Amino acid sequence: xxxxxxxxxxxxxxxxxxxxxxxxxxxxxxxxxxxxxxxxxxxxxxxxxxxxx
Numbered sequence: 001x002x003x004x005x006x007x008x009x010x011x012x013x014x015x016x017x018x019x020x021x022x023x024x025x026x027x028x029x030x031x032x033x034x035x036x037x038x039x040x041x042x043x044x045x046x047x048x049x050x051x052x053x
Contacts, residue, residue: 006046007050011042013042014043018035
């Protein structure tokens with residue numbers, strides 16, 4: 001898999017997770033916080049993968 005595809009997939013995953021944060025914030029704060037942490041990790045992974053390439 002090419003580097004560009006991996007970065008795009010990680011950013012798409014981060015967007016999906018941020019959508020989950022938005023939709024669950026009022027009802028399940030702990031779950032939303034976990035999703036936010038995972039989104040930040042996905043973004044950091046995408047940036048690290050992109051810079052390391």
